[in-house]
Amino acid sequence: MRAAVALAGAELRRVARDRTFLFFMVLLPVLIILLIGITISSNEQIRVGVVDTGRGALSSSLARELADDPALTVESLDSRADASAALRRSEVTAAVVIPSDFDAALRAGKPVTVPVLVPGSAESSQAALTAVQAVVGRHSAAVQAAAFATDRRLGSFDQNLGAATRLQQSNQAVPLRTEVVDSASNFLPLGFSYSAPTMLVLFVFINALAGGAAMIQTRQYGILSRSLAAPTRPRDLVGGEALAYLSLTVGQAVLSVGIGAVLFGVDWGNPWAAAALIFVWALVGTGAGMLSGTLFRTPEQAGAIGPAIGIAFGMLGGCMWPLEVVPPSVRMLGHATPHAWAVDAWVEVLSRGGGLTQIAGYLGILALYAAVLLTLASLRLRRSLVTP
Amino acid sequence: MSQAVMTEKAVMTLEASGLTRRFGDRVAIEDVSFHVAPGETYGLLGPNGAGKTTTIRVVCGLLAPDAGEVTVAGLPVAATATEAKARIGYVPQEVSLYPDLTARENLRFFGRLYRLRGQELRDRVEEVLELIGLADRGDDRVESYSGGMKRRLNIGASLLHRPELLVLDEPTVGVDPQSRHAIMESIANLGTAGMAVLYTTHYMEEAERLCDRVGVIDHGHLVAEGTRRELVARVGEKDRITLSATGSLALFAEACRRIEGIEQVDTADSSVHLIATDGRRRLAQVLAAATVTDTSVRSVEVEEPDLEAVFLHLTGTALRE
Ligand SMILES: Nc1ncnc2c1ncn2[C@@H]1O[C@H](COP(=O)(O)OP(=O)(O)OP(=O)(O)O)[C@@H](O)[C@H]1O
Numbered sequence A: 001m002r003a004a005v006a007l008a009g010a011e012l013r014r015v016a017r018d019r020t021f022l023f024f025m026v027l028l029p030v031l032i033i034l035l036i037g038i039t040i041s042s043n044e045q046i047r048v049g050v051v052d053t054g055r056g057a058l059s060s061s062l063a064r065e066l067a068d069d070p071a072l073t074v075e076s077l078d079s080r081a082d083a084s085a086a087l088r089r090s091e092v093t094a095a096v097v098i099p100s101d102f103d104a105a106l107r108a109g110k111p112v113t114v115p116v117l118v119p120g121s122a123e124s125s126q127a128a129l130t131a132v133q134a135v136v137g138r139h140s141a142a143v144q145a146a147a148f149a150t151d152r153r154l155g156s157f158d159q160n161l162g163a164a165t166r167l168q169q170s171n172q173a174v175p176l177r178t179e180v181v182d183s184a185s186n187f188l189p190l191g192f193s194y195s196a197p198t199m200l201v202l203f204v205f206i207n208a209l210a211g212g213a214a215m216i217q218t219r220q221y222g223i224l225s226r227s228l229a230a231p232t233r234p235r236d237l238v239g240g241e242a243l244a245y246l247s248l249t250v251g252q253a254v255l256s257v258g259i260g261a262v263l264f265g266v267d268w269g270n271p272w273a274a275a276a277l278i279f280v281w282a283l284v285g286t287g288a289g290m291l292s293g294t295l296f297r298t299p300e301q302a303g304a305i306g307p308a309i310g311i312a313f314g315m316l317g318g319c320m321w322p323l324e325v326v327p328p329s330v331r332m333l334g335h336a337t338p339h340a341w342a343v344d345a346w347v348e349v350l351s352r353g354g355g356l357t358q359i360a361g362y363l364g365i366l367a368l369y370a371a372v373l374l375t376l377a378s379l380r381l382r383r384s385l386v387t388p
Numbered sequence B: 001m002s003q004a005v006m007t008e009k010a011v012m013t014l015e016a017s018g019l020t021r022r023f024g025d026r027v028a029i030e031d032v033s034f035h036v037a038p039g040e041t042y043g044l045l046g047p048n049g050a051g052k053t054t055t056i057r058v059v060c061g062l063l064a065p066d067a068g069e070v071t072v073a074g075l076p077v078a079a080t081a082t083e084a085k086a087r088i089g090y091v092p093q094e095v096s097l098y099p100d101l102t103a104r105e106n107l108r109f110f111g112r113l114y115r116l117r118g119q120e121l122r123d124r125v126e127e128v129l130e131l132i133g134l135a136d137r138g139d140d141r142v143e144s145y146s147g148g149m150k151r152r153l154n155i156g157a158s159l160l161h162r163p164e165l166l167v168l169d170e171p172t173v174g175v176d177p178q179s180r181h182a183i184m185e186s187i188a189n190l191g192t193a194g195m196a197v198l199y200t201t202h203y204m205e206e207a208e209r210l211c212d213r214v215g216v217i218d219h220g221h222l223v224a225e226g227t228r229r230e231l232v233a234r235v236g237e238k239d240r241i242t243l244s245a246t247g248s249l250a251l252f253a254e255a256c257r258r259i260e261g262i263e264q265v266d267t268a269d270s271s272v273h274l275i276a277t278d279g280r281r282r283l284a285q286v287l288a289a290a291t292v293t294d295t296s297v298r299s300v301e302v303e304e305p306d307l308e309a310v311f312l313h314l315t316g317t318a319l320r321e
């Protein structure tokens, strides 16, 4: 046992000294979480500016409804010029300008348009437009209802408008969620709470495979065979390598959790479920890393082919994009990788508030992957030690 | 080795008997037996591929023999024999160290494998660094070392646990003369300090200088064994004459064979080796033979018997080609 700890200690010390490996372990995950998190981050609140030039009862009620909408974060602006400036500085993705004749026109039953300012590249404002349109539509529905009632001499316009708005509030319309992007899926997790755990899954695995290089080197340096001349048994050495890779994978996972929480405000959900997931995934990574260390012949092979395999598995397993967006056949194929099960489990924990019971099935499957990989790797390593 | 001898003598530090190991059809060593007494330095002398490393690996429990057995301080050596292994310090033929760790880190790692820890480990690491003359370079990575420094550290890593038996497999290969001298010096010191040493080499001078007893190994067989004096006596009081010459060497060799007192003649590229009784007195006849066969002799050397001669005599081939 002490020999195992000594070997693990030496291996980790070497890794800690390897700048390239540290880059892949620490810096790259941060960059990629950031990149993917931003690309699929429609879940964030949309910032819109509102300029109320009318300042009437109806225009201010529209402004209020926009501000109350859960999908929007509203910034009150004083003028159209301010709105343009805010757009240019990207402080808002769209600006709603309520015209000065808004109240008068509506009360007179005349048509009125509400301009929404968007930047030159209007792509990103699409979500904002949709959300604003929903609020304006709801607002004008109430106004129309009130106009209709007034027309039928059922009371004053203002009374009717109040009644219609109250009615609307008590009969909540189905709220729109920008989560749905594809008709085939019913639920699509987005933003950092998707990219952070999938990058954890991806990078623990990739770095474990690439880390196989360390074990190959140790073998090439003759350390392992020399160690057997010491009062050390082969199983101590197998245990030492396993301990080294487990420390690496757990370290990488904990680092990803930390980065996600601190830099990107990710809430990692139920701590027990998250801890259990991290541990079984670290075991999967340990098995994969050790197997890489026994399958590849040279450290260069492990360093080049390992990450390629890791990325391919990541793509198949839903680490780059949600498997909800791929055809069912591809999704099924993806579940041949342990990644898909890990990602499913993380989505359960992060986006649906799942606990240990909800992910028990996933944990079982992942534990099976880990057991197979670890057994295979240990047997191969042992054999390479015992028969020279 | 008979039972009587075993009980009569003190327990041998190393006792190897009847070691045989094959690799497929190739017999690497066959029926190799020898022992190393406490404090004794024993040399295994043999050319490339003779079976030195194979013998050493069996002795250290790294390779299971097909037949035979090894005991260290009376304890049987096997792959799982941790008690026996704890008494051996093994210096592999190839430098086996972490190049990306410092000397101190390497030594600490190997010390831990040999069950040292805490203050004792720290003390031993410093002592060994001092011993191998790397104290001032202890915090440099091994990859920045010269070949000789790596060799020294390779030896140092096996000394940490104060082994009863130090096993060195050609520790001076590829080392400049100065480092080689330093290495031999420190091994000689360890020997005088009471450590039993098993030393393999294909350098005759090393075996002659360091070893109390020498075993000559060739093609997997231990062909002779003894102190230098004993081995030389086996060859008889014969001298060795080496002529570097050009011309029809085959004819010249033939002529030499007919000279009385010349017992063996070997020709190589541009040299002729003769084994003779009382070599100096045959020299005139040898040179005459050269003149007769139209061979021009560039240099002549007469050597009193040494291990090289012993080796030549025993195996019919020169140790170094
Ligand atoms: N692992 C192996 N597989 C197959 N053959 C081997 C193996 N190890 C050694 N041999 C063979 O056994 C014989 C003895 O080799 P060994 O390495 O013991 O010689 P050596 O005396 O140490 O030579 P050198 O001076 O070159 O180190 C050689 O013929 C070698 O080819």
Ligand SMILES: [Mg+2]
Binding pocket: B052, B053, B054, B093, B169, B170
């Ligand atoms: Mg050898």
